[in-house]
Amino acid sequence: MGSQNESLLGGEFSSVYNQRIPKKKKSWIMFVFESLNFLLVGGLLFYVYSETNASPVGKKYSHGPSKKNIIFMVTDGMGPASLSLARSFKQQRDNLSIDDILELDHHLIGSSRTRSSDSLITDSAAGATAFACGLKSYNGAIGVNPDKIPCGTILEALKLQGYFTGLVVTTRITDATPASFSAHVDSRSQEDLIAEQQLGDSPLNRVVDLIIGGGRCHFLPPSIEGGCRADERNLVEEAQAQGWSYVESRTDFDYLQNGDNVTLPLLGLVAEKDIPYDIDRNASQYPSLAEQAKVALTALSKASEDSDQGFFLMIEGSRIDHAGHDNDPAAQVREVLAFDDAFKQVLEFIDETDTETIVISTSDHETGGLATAKQVDPAYPQYLWYPEVLLNSTHSGEYLTKKILDYANKDDVQQFSDFISKEILEKDMGILDYTEEELSLVKNADKSNLSYALNNLISIRSQTGWSTHGHSAVDVNIYAYTNSKEIRKQLLQGTANHGLLGNHENTEIGSFLERLTGVDLRNVTELIKDIRHAPSASELAERSFEEGSLEKRHHLRDL
Numbered sequence: 201m202g203s204q205n206e207s208l209l210g211g212e213f214s215s216v217y218n219q220r221i222p223k224k225k226k227s228w229i230m231f232v233f234e235s236l237n238f239l240l241v242g243g244l245l246f247y248v249y250s251e252t253n254a255s256p257v258g259k260k261y262s263h264g265p266s267k268k269n270i271i272f273m274v275t276d277g278m279g280p281a282s283l284s285l286a287r288s289f290k291q292q293r294d295n296l297s298i299d300d301i302l303e304l305d306h307h308l309i310g311s312s313r314t315r316s317s318d319s320l321i322t323d324s325a326a327g328a329t330a331f332a333c334g335l336k337s338y339n340g341a342i343g344v345n346p347d348k349i350p351c352g353t354i355l356e357a358l359k360l361q362g363y364f365t366g367l368v369v370t371t372r373i374t375d376a377t378p379a380s381f382s383a384h385v386d387s388r389s390q391e392d393l394i395a396e397q398q399l400g401d402s403p404l405n406r407v408v409d410l411i412i413g414g415g416r417c418h419f420l421p422p423s424i425e426g427g428c429r430a431d432e433r434n435l436v437e438e439a440q441a442q443g444w445s446y447v448e449s450r451t452d453f454d455y456l457q458n459g460d461n462v463t464l465p466l467l468g469l470v471a472e473k474d475i476p477y478d479i480d481r482n483a484s485q486y487p488s489l490a491e492q493a494k495v496a497l498t499a500l501s502k503a504s505e506d507s508d509q510g511f512f513l514m515i516e517g518s519r520i521d522h523a524g525h526d527n528d529p530a531a532q533v534r535e536v537l538a539f540d541d542a543f544k545q546v547l548e549f550i551d552e553t554d555t556e557t558i559v560i561s562t563s564d565h566e567t568g569g570l571a572t573a574k575q576v577d578p579a580y581p582q583y584l585w586y587p588e589v590l591l592n593s594t595h596s597g598e599y600l601t602k603k604i605l606d607y608a609n610k611d612d613v614q615q616f617s618d619f620i621s622k623e624i625l626e627k628d629m630g631i632l633d634y635t636e637e638e639l640s641l642v643k644n645a646d647k648s649n650l651s652y653a654l655n656n657l658i659s660i661r662s663q664t665g666w667s668t669h670g671h672s673a674v675d676v677n678i679y680a681y682t683n684s685k686e687i688r689k690q691l692l693q694g695t696a697n698h699g700l701l702g703n704h705e706n707t708e709i710g711s712f713l714e715r716l717t718g719v720d721l722r723n724v725t726e727l728i729k730d731i732r733h734a735p736s737a738s739e740l741a742e743r744s745f746e747e748g749s750l751e752k753r754h755h756l757r758d759l
Contacts, residue, residue: 204405217232253464268687269501269510270283270358270713271546272331274377275539276324277521279566279674281389284665285529286536290570290585302540303547304561309692310330310678312706314565317346319672324521325388327564327706328380334710334721343378343384350384350731352724355512360727361406361719362509364500366462367408368492370475370516370538372399372415381514382408384733391418392429393732399467402726408441410493410513411462414471416448439467453487459498460467466499468492477519478538489517490541496686497549504675510555517541518758523596524567527666528655530593541660547681556684558691558716560700563676564696564708576660589662592630597651604650605640617643624654631657675703690716 275282287302294300314320316326329337329344331350337344352604359365367378374391375737383397397416398407419435420427429435440446445451445463453470456462475486487495490747493515500511517539523532544559550557575581595603610616620643625631638657645653653668659666678700682688691712693699700712 202327217696220340227728229274237416264597265506267510267555268278268684268717269504269553269555270363270512270717271356271497271512271550271557271559272713273539273546273559273561274328274331274514274516274544275520275536275561275563276377276518277514277524277565277567277671278403278517278536278539278563278674279676280525281572282303282520282532282536282566282572283677284572285570285587286533286540288585289533289590290537291546292588302537302679304540304679307561307679307681308677310700311567311675311678311703312562312678312709314675314706314713315702317585321671322565322706323388323671324376328377329712330706331562331713332381333706336707336713339386341386342379342390342735343381344386348386348733349473350725350733352721352726352728353381354710354717354719355514356404356511356728357383357408357714357719357724358512359409360404360724364409364504364507364509364511365407366496366500366511366513367398367409367412367413368496368513369413369516370489370492370518370568371412371413371517371522372473373413373469374415374418375518377428377516377518378413378514384728384731385735385737386733390735391415392431393735394437395429397731398435398437398550399444400442402731404724406465409503410462410496412466412468412496413518414469414473416469416472416476419467436467436469441585450485450487453491453495456495456499458491459495459502461633462495462502463500464499464503471561473593474519474522476538477523477535477596478600479531479596480593488541489515490545491539493545494544497546501549501553501555509562510557515546517542521567522555522598525669526597526655527568527669528597528651529570529651529654529664530590530658531596531598532568533587534592535549542677548682550683553683557688558682558683558684558687559678559680560709560713563707564706566674566676567671567702568669569665569672571665571673574663574665576663577588578752584663585695586662587664589630589658592663593628593658594630595628597649600628600654601647601651604629605647616686625657627660629654632659633661633743660714676704678704678709686715 207317239698291300314322316322316339318338323339325342326337326339327400329341332353333345335351337346343353344353355365366384369378374394376388379394380754383394385393396410400654417426417428421429421432421434423432436446439586444465444467448467448470496513500513504511520532520535523535546559550559572585606620625634642653680691680700691699692701694701695704698715
C-alpha cells in the first residue's frame with residue numbers, strides 16, 4: 201500500500217530519476233521542470249481569473265457585474281385556466297396529441313399572489329407597479345406608492361446604469377403596464393401625461409430607448425385625425441425634433457428589417473388606440489407581438505453590442521386581459537397563442553446570444569374568472585367542454601359589435617334581422633343552431649352589452665365559464681428561462697433564499713430583478729421625487745380606478 205501511495209505521489213518516479221540521470225544534468229533538468237510548472241500554474245490562474253471577470257460578448261474584461269440582458273414579459277389578465285383553454289384549443293385545431301403543450305408550459309417555475317395595497321383583487325396599474333418598483337400600491341397607481349409618492353422603477357434604474365431599455369405592447373403604450381415602468385402618475389387615466397413622461401419629461405430625462413405598441417391618439421392633438429389629447433400638443437413632432445425616429449404604419453415597421461435597420465430612440469405607434477385582437481388582426485396592417493419582439497430584441501442587442509451593459513425589455517401580451525373583460529373565449533385563446541409565439545421568439549434569442557440573458561414571464565392578475573367548464577342547464581352537469589367550438593368563430597365580439605353598429609340599414613327590420621342571422625351568427629361566428637330568442641337578444645342589445653351577448657353564445661356552446669367581467673384574486677403563474685448557470689442558480693432558489701421557485705408575492709418579482717442587477721431603487725426614488733404626477737381638474741373629472749370600467753369606456757369610445 202505504501203509503495204502505491206509513493207508511486208501516486210511521485211515517490212517511485214523520484215527514485216528512478218535519481219538512479220538513471222547523471223548528477224551534472226539534474227540541476228538543469230530541475231530548472232526546466234520548475235520553470236514549466238510555474239508557467240503552467242500561472243497560465244491556469246490567469247485563465248480562471250480572465251474567465252471569471254470576462255464579459256460574455258467578446259470576452260471583454262470588467263471589474264463590475266457581468267453584462268446581462270433582462271427580458272420581462274407580462275401576460276395581462278392570464279390565469280392558469282387561460283393556459284388550459286389555449287392548450288386544448290391548439291391541440292384540437294392542429295390535430296395534436298394530448299402530450300403537446302405550449303412553450304410556456306415547459307418553463308413553469310412558480311406562482312404569484314396578486315393583491316394590491318387596497319384590495320385582494322388588483323388592477324393592472326397596481327400589479328405592474330409591484331413588478332416595476334417592488335412595492336404594493338393602490339389600484340390605479342402608476343409608479344407611485346400608497347401615499348402617492350413616485351417610486352423608482354427597475355427600467356429607470358437600469359437606464360441610469362447604462363442599459364438600453366424598451367417597451368413592447370399590444371395595447372396603448374400609455375396603458376397601465378408599460379406606464380408603470382416608465383412613468384409616475386396618481387391615476388392610470390392620466391394617459392396624456394404618461395405619454396409626455398415616456399418621451400423624457402422627467403427629472404431623469406429620457407429613460408426609454410425603444411417603444412413599440414398602440415396609443416398614437418395620446419401623442420396627437422384632437423385637431424389632427426386620430427388625436428385624442430386634451431391639449432393641442434403634438435408629441436410626435438416634438439419627439440422627432442428631439443431625435444426620435446418614428447414609425448406608425450406597417451410599411452414603416454417593415455422598413456425596420458426585423459430590427460437590423462433601427463435608429464434609437466425609436467417611437468413606434470403602430471395603432472391609433474389598441475392593436476386589434478390577433479383573431480381580427482390584418483397582417484398587412486399590423487405586426488404581431490412576435491414580430492414586435494423580434495425587432496426590439498435585435499435593435500437593443502445591436503445597440504448594446506459594444507457596451508459594458510446589456511438591455512432591459514418589457515414585453516406585454518396586453519389584450520388577453522381585454523378578452524377576459526369581454527368574456528370572449530375565441531379572442532382569448534388566440535391572444536394566449538400569440539403571446540406563446542412571442543415567448544418562443546425570446547427563447548430563440550436567448551439561445552443564440554453569448555450575453556447572460558434571462559426572461560421572466562408572469563401575469564399581473566387573472567381576468568374574467570375563467571373556467572374550462574360551464575353548467576348550461578339546471579340538471580346535474582355533464583363533464584363536457586368543447587374548445588373546438590372556438591374554431592368556428594373567426595372574429596372577436598369587439599369586432600362584430602363594431603360591424604353591427606356600423607350597419608346602415610337598421611331601420612329595415614327584416615334586412616337587419618337577416619344581417620344578424622346570416623352574416624354575424626352563421627358566417628362570422630359559425631353558429632347554425634341559434635334560437636329566435638338568441639337572435640332577438642343580439643338584435644336588441646344596447647351598445648354597452650352587445651359584445652357580451654355575442655360572446656356568451658360562444659361560451660355556452662363551448663361550455664366555457666366566466667364568473668365576472670372584472671378581475672379575480674386567483675394566483676397566476678411564473679415562467680422563466682436563462683442561458684446562465686449562475687442566474688439559474690439564483691432563480692431556482694425558494695422564497696427563503698430570495699429566488700422565484702414556489703409561491704410569491706408579486707413584489708418579490710420586482711425585488712428579484714433589483715437584486716439580480718445590483719441596482720438600488722431607493723436611489724432612483726430620490727431622483728424622481730419631484731416629477732409632476734397629480735391629475736389636473738379635467739383628469740379628476742373622468743378619473744376611474746376600476747380597470748374594467750376604464751377599459752369598457754375605451755372600447756365604447758373606439759366603437
